[in-house]
Amino acid sequence: MKMSKLFVQTLREFPSDAEVVSHKMLARAGYIRKLTSGVYNYLPLMWRVLKKVENIVREEMDAAGAQELLMPFVQPKELWEESGRWEAYGRELMRLKDRHDRVMCLGPTHEEIITAIARDGLKSYKQMPVNLYQIQSKFRDEVRPRYGLLRGREFIMKDAYSFDTSEEGLDKEYLNMAEAYKRIFDRCGLETKMVQSDSGAIGGSVSHEFMVITDTDAGENDVFYCECGYAANSNHAVSKLPETVVDGKDYFKETKIIDTPETHSIEELSTFLNIPSTLILKSLVYIVDKKPVMALIRADKTVEETKLMNAVGGIDIRIASAAEIAELMADHGFDAVPGFIGPTGMKDIPVIADETVKDMKNFVVGINKTDKHLVGANLCDLNIEEIRYSDIRLVEAGEFCPECGKPLKVTKGIEVGNIFKLGTKYSKPMNALYLDKNGKSHPYIMGCYGIGISRTAAAAVEAHHDEYGIKWPISIAPYHVVIVPVNIQDKLQMEVAEKMYEDLKKAGVEVVLDDRDERAGVKFKDADLIGFPYRVTVGKTINEGLVEYKIRETGEVEKVTPETAVEHLVEIVKNIK
Incomplete structure (x- = not known):
């Protein structure tokens, strides 16, 4: 190709809306141009890169025994209703109607369609195991598209789906895909970590993400890891805590309500009472699927929102606003403002306590009265209608590995791939069955396996660049x-x-x-x-x-x-x- 004929226009400056290296570089170097929020034109240089990533993925998937197909981008509402995800998926699902008022969606993922395909074609145990994959554009109506190709609304993805007759068969294919992924990312010039993760809207019992470790601003997820091999992202990581003071018997001789004026923050309350924050029980209100949930956690720790959402079986979570907290307090006959709320008297609202709360004794907690706290308290003093315990704590670097006990380290990562053990999450509600050798019907045991094609290309830029531009790995260079x-x-x-x-x-x-x-x-x-x-x-x-x-x-x-x-x-x- 002669440069004089190459369709490329480099820019003098980085685009003003570009936040991360890959977005800045790809736009300035003439690879992409923004069409609208979260949607980009892939210009000839970018398309060459994407096709090379696709070809590497295709070669390794074929070598691993998977078969390629192509499914429609537009999907009917009825299939999503069968799986139960039409309402559950949330606002990221782009819904639309055709001229006949038939309700459709733009596919963010294809579990429903592939399950329907299997339901029509996989009738006998003799036809399995099988793994089917496609490489296709997806659309998710992200509330805040950002970071260029790393979090756009439209993107290119490889999604594969396996069908087995047993959990053992799924385990085998899961490992097969994990090994294929390692080869794919290695060939793309990317060093990745396979980390335990939350299954999110896809669902299933077990999932792992493949993360490109980076020190750039594009590292959207914290990855906690240990030299023993343990690795998990922040919404799935667990740890052992160092010993600390969680009994306030030396500070409080009796259980009583005291005045704590203007102590709206943990720091202010800790200073006012001259106690460590480990002796304060923090009460937070979240809105999960439009309903209030109260989370209890030791005040020196932070709630990990995905863990909390999973603990109550939700699909959407956010912290409650001051107005929502005021309304909740009023509904229960209280007038407390944030900083003074607590679980006492909170009826008809789920109360989820972190596992660390079990060990707390003679602590300080809000009593739903402004400028007042209960000190020397124990859980039995709080008149909680029902309390559920779950790990809802955000792990911190330096806490101890759950497997070997050594201190955990933390780094930033960009997710480029994921694998899930779906089990019967889709096959059972969609009545996707096969007959075993005795003629008895069973739902398929499924797995799904995704790679972000455009995301992988952007991650390569994050991992390979300098102040002058991109340093493409030769395997995916245009x-x-x-x-x-x-x-x-x-x-x-x-x-x-x-x-x-x-x-x-x-x-x-x-x-x-x-x-x-x-x-x-x-x-x-x-x-x-x-x-x-x-x-x-x-x-x-x-x-x-x-x-x-x-x-x-x-x-x-x-x-x-x-x-x-x-x-x-x-x-x-x-x-x-």
Whole structure:
């Protein structure tokens, strides 16, 4: 490809709305252009990258025994009602009607359709196990699309679904997919961690995410890990806590209500009473599926909202507003403001306490009276109608690994893939059955396995860049090499550049010849910004029979003959995994 013909327009500046490196780089380098909120045009360079990621995914999925198909983007409401997800999925599901008023949705995921396909085609145990996958655009109506391709509304995804007759068969396929994923991300030049995770709207009993570890702002999830191999994201991580003071017997000799004026925060209350925050029981009100829930946790710890939502079986969660808390207090005959609320007298509202609360004794807690707290309290003093215990605590770095007891470390990660053990979550309600060898019917045992194609490409930019631009791994780079003649008016430079260009093309190397009548500095800047893995510069040294050969990833530069440069590049491309 000649640069003069390549459809690419680089920008002088990063877009003003770009927050993370991949969004900034891909937009400025001419890979993507925003169409509307969370929706992007993939321009030719980007499309080449995406097709390469797709091909790697396709090769490894096929090698792992999966079969490719393609399902519709638009899905009928009826299938989602069968699974029970039509209402449960929430507002991220883009709903619409056709001209006949038939209600549809744009597919954010395809569990319902694939289960219907299997229901029609997998009738006998002899037909299983089977794994079916597709690579297709998805749409999720994100409330706050951000980070470019990392959290858009429309995106490209590989989603696979396995069907087995037993849990043992599912376990085997789950491991098969995990190994395939490791190979896929390795070939894409990404170092990933497989971490335990929450199943979210997909559902199922077990799930893992594949996270690209990054120190950039795009790291949206905390990953807690240990040298023993334990790893989990923040909404699934558990830990052992170091010993600390959770009995206030040395501070409070009796249980009583005391005045605590203007102590609206834990810090203010702790200072006022001169006690550690470990002796304060924090009471928080959340709205889960539009209904109030009270969470109780030791005040030095933080509620992990996904854990709390799962504890009550919800699908949507947010912290209650001051107005909602005031209304809740009024409904129960109280007038407390945030900072003074507690579980006492809270009838007809779920009260979920973190496991750490069990060990607390003689603590301080809000009593639903402004400027007052109950001190020296125990759970039996609080008149709680019903309390449920669950791990709703956000793990912190330095707490102890649940498997080996060593301190946990924390880092940031970008999710690029996930795998789920669905079991019968979809097959049972959708009556998707097979007959065993005795003629008895059973629901399929299912798994599902997703990879974000566009997300993987963006994550590669987050992992491989510098201040000058992208450093694509050669396996997914739009082109392998750019040849830059410094002066296109120089006959010798152009002859050598064009010969190398033709020789590389014939050898199967994807090459761009920058034949533009531009200053060398402009060409070099564009080459670095676009991220060609290799650059060959044909300049004045060609009079000595030499060209400049540069490796983008390392910045290493070497003077070699044109023939040597071609040989190196051909060999490198032959060895791409």
